[in-house]
Amino acid sequence: MKKLKEFVIESLIFLSGIAAIIFVFLIFLFLLKEGFALFRTVTIFEFLGGKNWYPISEPPHFGILPLILGSILVTLGATLISVPIGISSAIYIAEVTHPRIKELLKVIIELLAAIPSVVLGFIGMVTLAPLIKSIFNLPTGLTALSGSVMLAFMAMPTIVSIAEDALYAVPKSYKEGAIALGATHWQTIYRVIVPAASSGILASIMLGIGRVIGETMAVMMITGNAARIPQSILQPVRTLTATIAAEMGETVVGSEHYFALFAIGIVLFLISLAINVTADLFLHRKR
């Protein structure tokens, strides 16, 4: 009886153990199931390379190039802002500051990670967008730039905490060796510690980018939602994620538009898969 009970429990444990694999597989399966139907009527090239996203015009156009470019533009902007600032604060937190202040800074950054994206989107709408509108004298503040700034802010917790972990994990003997040879603390940081932590820092950047590409609500609320090929960072754009979130509510299950939004989901899923697998390789690279 006891044996049987243990057997049942251990089977449950094993089943839960592989649950993560099952769910990743299920997610991909259901995205494919609903998204692949689009390619009965639209070719993959028309879908990925088409310049027009007019899902409800007659005939509809399902070209997601403007959305891909929108996502790339916003992500690029966010990366350019968040990487230098994020890495440098990670260095400050890991190496320079006093241990007590370090704890406090880490708590603040954790709280930033906890703020819901819809709250940040709302705050961006009422503070950041008007600011950008008046600085650049634009007709609207809901632009790619506003999205980039907001997303840079949202990527900070990912970049800072993972880079900080990587810097902190550098063996103390490296640092002691450099200091013993007469290097200053700063020379030790940028000649020894940062290079030694480089694969972890790279992983932090990749995961930060992953966070930015996948972000939905804030970006939908402050980038202006114009599905056109962007000409400048001061124009409204539409990202892949925002398109799904904004349009799915109005589609009919089983329509071409519904399939097309799932096909965008496949694209996003594959991007996040590629980013996470690569980042994981960097994180587990043997030193």
Next chain:
Amino acid sequence: MNPRKTEKFAFSVLFLTTLLVVIPVGLVVAIIVKKGLPAISWEFLTSVPRSGMKAGGIFPAIVGTLLLVMGAIVFSLPIGVFSAIYLSEYSRDNFLTRMIKLAIVNLAGVPSVVYGLFGLALFVVFLRFGASIISGSLTLGIMVLPLIITASREAMESVPQLFREVSLSLGLTKWQTIRRIVLPNALPGILTGTILGIGRAAGETAPILFTVAAFYLPRLPRSIFDQAMALPYHLYVISTQVPGVDEKIRYGTALVLLILVLVVNLFAIFIRINLRRRKKW
């Protein structure tokens, strides 16, 4: 420049960039608290929205969010803890384990709106649950699973091997050892992961957009197969979809959501700090 001066300069730059990250966090919280606080009243928290959400309170949205979060945790906590038990107590260093860990990383990285699509395809359409609390809870539950697994696994792995050996040598079975020795010692860590999962599930909007959320439903849900309002979606709706909602109501809603999420997270941080102080080994 001499090395000492370079160092001073470099450290000041590092300090300034850190301020650039930290100060906006304070500003965001301060603005929402300052502008949202006047909206908060007993009536705002406990009455239903009226006149197309331009007046009244947010009670159904609060209840909806609490139900969704509860459902998500009921689903993901057992699976998450069992999965962590597998990884920490049973798995060997082989291909399967490597794949499980990679799957967890990927699950954590899937964009939230893709979870929404998945929930729509599987729970709403395929399993015919419709847009309902159960569809939303299950979607959110899968989304917070990696958080719970990772935190629980770390907590279990930090229980010293010696504890297990003593227990096994006293004749307890492996499962008894896990239940009586490993789990109790890992409890604070599991709790922290669960609380972080609660915070995450409470704040997410994209996964519930098409799986549960009701635009305007000024009553409480009747069953788990009913639609419901939810705080994050409500904030999205009143700040972008409905023109002319009083700013006070928007800030008030944002504040309630923010307080809910921050209190939950501070609680988790508190448990963790306490745990580090009291560690017996």
